[in-house]
Amino acid sequence: xxxxxxxxxxxxxxxxxxxxxxxxxxxxxxxxxxxxxxxxxxxxxxxxxxxxxxxxxxxxxxxxxxxxxxxxxxxxxxxxxxxxxxxxxxxxxxxxxxxxxxxxxxxxxxxxxxxxxxxxxxxxxxxxxxxxxxxxxxxxxxxxxxxxxxxxxxxxxxxxxxxxxxxxxxxxxxxxxxxxxxxxxxxxxxxxxxxxxxxxxxxxxxxxxxxxxxxxxxxxxxxxxxxxxxxxxxxxxxxxxxxxxxxxxxxxxxxxxxxxx
Numbered sequence: 001x002x003x004x005x006x007x008x009x010x011x012x013x014x015x016x017x018x019x020x021x022x023x024x025x026x027x028x029x030x031x032x033x034x035x036x037x038x039x040x041x042x043x044x045x046x047x048x049x050x051x052x053x054x055x056x057x058x059x060x061x062x063x064x065x066x067x068x069x070x071x072x073x074x075x076x077x078x079x080x081x082x083x084x085x086x087x088x089x090x091x092x093x094x095x096x097x098x099x100x101x102x103x104x105x106x107x108x109x110x111x112x113x114x115x116x117x118x119x120x121x122x123x124x125x126x127x128x129x130x131x132x133x134x135x136x137x138x139x140x141x142x143x144x145x146x147x148x149x150x151x152x153x154x155x156x157x158x159x160x161x162x163x164x165x166x167x168x169x170x171x172x173x174x175x176x177x178x179x180x181x182x183x184x185x186x187x188x189x190x191x192x193x194x195x196x197x198x199x200x201x202x203x204x205x206x207x208x209x210x211x212x213x214x215x216x217x218x219x220x221x222x223x224x225x226x227x228x229x230x231x232x233x234x235x236x237x238x239x240x241x242x243x244x245x246x247x248x249x250x251x252x253x254x255x256x257x258x259x260x261x
Contacts, residue, residue: 003053007031007075007082007123009062009115010089012039014188015138015181018214019086024051026218031075031082033058033089056080062089063107068118084134085123087116087160092153094257105152112156117163124167124176131175136221137164139180141234145241145249149257161227168226177224181217184234186210 006023010016012034020032024047032055034040040057047055058074060067075082090112093104120135127133143161147154164180171178185207213230220228229235241249 003027003029004083005029005031005080006084006086007033008086008088009033009119010138011043012036015183015186015210015213015217016086016088017043018211019088019136019217020047020055021211022214022218023084023086024053024055027051027053028084029054029056031056031058031080033060033062033071035059035061062115063110065110065114068115068122071119072122081126081130082123083127083132084136085119086136086138087119088136088138089115090138090156092150094150096149097151100152108152109156112153113159116160120163120167124171127176128171128174133175134177134179134221135164135167136179136181136217139164139182139227141182141184141229141238143180143182144238145253146246147253147257148250154253165226177221179217179221179225180227181213181220182227182229182234182238183213183217184208184231184237186213 004027006028008016008020008023008030011020011030011032016034020030020043024030030047030053032040032043037057037059040059044055044057047053056078058071060071062068062071064070091108093100093108116137120137124133124135137160139161140157142150142154143157145154161180161182164178168178186209187207188210208231216230217228229238
């Protein structure tokens with residue numbers, strides 16, 4: 001019997017890398033996608049040395065228009081069935097919106113929203129035909145509120161959450177499990193890249209290991225949970241914000257994302 005296959009974007013580091021380990025440990029063959037070829041090749045060797053699975057690395061920049069179609073064509077030509085699509089790739093930026101880089105904002109929306117949506121559209125029809133499959137989209141606890149100083153990133157994750165919930169409703173009873181994984185601050189290098197490492201948010205909410213988030217996300221998806229918020233502090237934050245006026249929430253998040261003194 002052939003192994004099932006999981007396709008994981010952004011697999012070279014952070015939560016994506018840990019999800020690759022989790023799926024491999026469950027016996028899934030993998031298609032791992034990222035921009036950094038050397039890291040993908042290292043991960044391929046590591047996973048195949050530990051688990052009896054096949055790992056196919058694909059070096060691809062998902063910020064490029066048409067990258068989803070390129071990836072789909074490549075996997076389809078090999079005759080591989082993608083049983084689980086994990087849309088993990090994404091990035092953010094930090095600073096006042098009027099001072100952010102226009103091209104970086106465009107690329108962020110391309111990766112976080114456009115490519116994620118296109119990949120989901122391309123891979124789910126075959127899952128529907130087989131009446132079996134899964135989609136895990138990396139959202140975030142930031143999807144539940146506006147985010148001054150990271151306006152575009154927060155908005156992109158709000159899209160991912162809304163899209164995933166709607167998709168899960170449409171596919172209910174189809175044999176396809178759809179989950180939005182919503183972590184809080186996580187040890188992925190994200191804060192260092194965006195400049196958030198000295199913010200109040202990362203000072204007050206200690207980042208958790210990416211491995212823990214990945215294992216939680218897999219279990220939540222396996223159980224059919226549509227929205228999976230990692231950790232009690234994050235769940236409490238999301239729940240508490242429901243009772244605050246939107247303006248208060250915006251100001252609170254602006255304070256949390258300012259540099260800690």
